[in-house]
Amino acid sequence: MGEQNWAGNVDYGAARLLRPTSVEQLQDMVRHAGRVRVVGSRHSFNELVSTPDTLISLAELPFDIEVGADGRTATVPGAATYGAVTAALHAHGLALPALASLPHISVAGACATGTHGSGDGVKGLASAVTAVEFVQADGALETLRRNDPEFAAAVVNLGAIGAVVRVTFDVVPAFDIRQDVYDDVQIGPYGDELLDALGQAYSVSLFSDFGSDRFTMAWLKRKVPSDGFAAPSPTWRGGPLADGARHPVPGQPPLGTTRQSTVGPWHERLPHFRLDVPPSSAGNELQSEFLVPRGQAPAAWRALLQVREVIAPLLQISEVRSIAGEEQWLSPAYARDSVGFHFTWVPDVVGVDLALTVLEPLLAQFDARPHWGKVFVTPVREVAHRYPRIADFAAVVHRRDPEGRFRNRFVEQVIGSHA
């Protein structure tokens, strides 16, 4: 058995895995290894990482976190997990504005695919990045900063610009979040009510099993002291406050979820899952997600509900989230406030692909962009055309890596016709 992703649905096919223990060693490997792909914490679900050649993991590079003298930036290893980084930042009284549901993902890997949390005013994780330090194809250690014309290609980079060794974030003062869960909420008939609901807290996640028009749960995360959003009430959108802890997937034990109905530090409430409970080593799931422009979200959701008989049998749970528009050229939320429709599927690769052949043409009408790290069936080339700055991205990749050392089939397809 070769190197695989966390979910076990992708065998990377790599001839070898290298684990440098210093940046100098990494530079040497990049100079001499031929074609390479860098792997993060392996939480993507498609062929984005795959290569028949050399895979490099940066997990054994030294772990150091440096807070800027003015306390407004922090530089962290690209291979570090968000969980490790956020705990260290919190110890300095600092925070990041957005986090994904899982803290076990690596910083560079999550940013590379445009990973996001939720909130009308909350951008994806890459938007907090102000500088990226990477070993590029010729082995040189390069830094791209926010004011650099190539920076918009540097963070959501699909692993194509080089091996990201350090990432600098803009940080904010640490804050507290109150997390509340409501059961069985009614938001409908999915006109502007959907958008209104998504704007009712700093971060809102709406969960659906596609069994009915109702949402099985709403997870509301509010800043404390109040950030202007209403205090928790006993009911929300017709649904009662949950009478105990909940897992996003109905019926699953809530072990491993962040604490609910309580106030706690940002990094222990913004993610849905706790760092100290490892997600199973072989994730028994597949995931897909599609981001549509916010204004189109109600119509897109109605379209999805009309094919619920295709979705429901394969679904563990679906999640609707809001993402503020971003500047990175390959962010699925590039230049548009967005709503993401996420699907956690049962691990049935063939069945999920079949369902996606129904869903994706439906969502294409709403100019949906698939999450780069999750399962989709639309040809990668076609997806790339949904990004207005794809030619600029391709130009940066070609300039930084003229021989295509960091490219694999997936990346070739993204930049292929735009070179």
Ligand SMILES: Cc1cc2nc3c(=O)[nH]c(=O)nc-3n(C[C@H](O)[C@H](O)[C@H](O)COP(=O)(O)OP(=O)(O)OC[C@H]3O[C@@H](n4cnc5c(N)ncnc54)[C@H](O)[C@@H]3O)c2cc1C
């Ligand atoms: C349980 C679970 C929950 C999730 N929750 C969310 C969520 O809330 N929101 C969301 O948007 N997504 C979510 N995801 C998706 C996940 O965030 C992305 O797939 C992310 O890219 C995974 O990061 P990784 O470190 O595992 O990257 P990998 O899968 O290892 O790699 C992804 C890409 O990053 C590149 N890469 C990794 N490290 C480096 C590096 N150091 N230098 C250069 N390139 C690098 C790889 O080459 C590849 O192109 C979730 C996934 C799982 C399994």
